[in-house]
Amino acid sequence: MIVLFMLNLQIAMVKELLFTLISVFWMSGLANTSPVVEITSPSTGQVLQGNVNITGTISADNFSSAELLYAYSQNENSTWFPIIMISQPLSNGILGIWDTSTISDGDYKIKLAVKTNDGNEKEVVIDKMLVRNYTPVESTPTQKATVVPLSDLLATEIPTQTATPTTIAATPFPANPGALTTNQIDTSLKNGLIVGLVLIISAGIYLFFRNLRFHR
Numbered sequence: 001m002i003v004l005f006m007l008n009l010q011i012a013m014v015k016e017l018l019f020t021l022i023s024v025f026w027m028s029g030l031a032n033t034s035p036v037v038e039i040t041s042p043s044t045g046q047v048l049q050g051n052v053n054i055t056g057t058i059s060a061d062n063f064s065s066a067e068l069l070y071a072y073s074q075n076e077n078s079t080w081f082p083i084i085m086i087s088q089p090l091s092n093g094i095l096g097i098w099d100t101s102t103i104s105d106g107d108y109k110i111k112l113a114v115k116t117n118d119g120n121e122k123e124v125v126i127d128k129m130l131v132r133n134y135t136p137v138e139s140t141p142t143q144k145a146t147v148v149p150l151s152d153l154l155a156t157e158i159p160t161q162t163a164t165p166t167t168i169a170a171t172p173f174p175a176n177p178g179a180l181t182t183n184q185i186d187t188s189l190k191n192g193l194i195v196g197l198v199l200i201i202s203a204g205i206y207l208f209f210r211n212l213r214f215h216r
Contacts, residue, residue, distance in 0.1 A: 035059040035089065037066075037114045037124050047130045047137050048108075052098045056124075058114055060089040066114040068096045073107035073128050080111060105135045 036059035042048060058066055066086035071078040084096035095112065109127040116122065130137070 033062045034116055034120065034122050035061045035063045035114055037112055037122050039095070039110065039112050039124055039126050040092065042110075042126065042129055044126060044128050045130070047132050048098075048100050049131075049133050050099070050101055052100055054083070054095045054098055054110065055093060056090075056095050056112060057092050058086065058089045058095070058112070059091070062116040062118065063089050064115045064117045066095075066112065068098070069111045069113065070098065070103075070108050071111070073109045083110070100131045101133050103131065105131050105133055107131075 036057055038058075039054065039056040041055045042052060054068060068083040068086065069080040070083055071080045083098050086095060098110070108129050108131055109125055110129070111123055111125045113121060113123040
């Protein structure tokens, strides 16, 4: 009986020890669980005007509460100003709306601070956002031209190009409508001789009959 009692006592002590170890590891796992904290928009370097939707994610792991804040970008120890309190987790949604028209233009940063059930805090910061409601947006600087030393230019071999001779075809003159061919000239001469002979013979006949009438 004594041996059985001692055996049961040892088994009960082992069970108690195992239960205690399991409880410790389980509580330790809960304490080390922290929510996923992320801001997806706006981003660094973005120009902000008017009402700006701040989107992101806060997972439900060990979540207690969260807050959106903003501050001046130039000073690391600047004061943070509240934008909105967040009472529940959110997955890839609108965390809050920031009215930038109520502040002066400048460079700002925003912070999403999340508190956990164990009293810890996790945060994410987006820096150098450009609030430009009342001043012009800076233009992107143009790229400067690269200056090449004259010695490098002289050392660079310039490929020579062989000139290809261009053949110019002679354009024939247009036909002259007043030009005469050889046949036309011969025909004209023959016709002229015939007309001349006819005129001479006619004149001779006329003179012959005229003289004949005067001598009668």
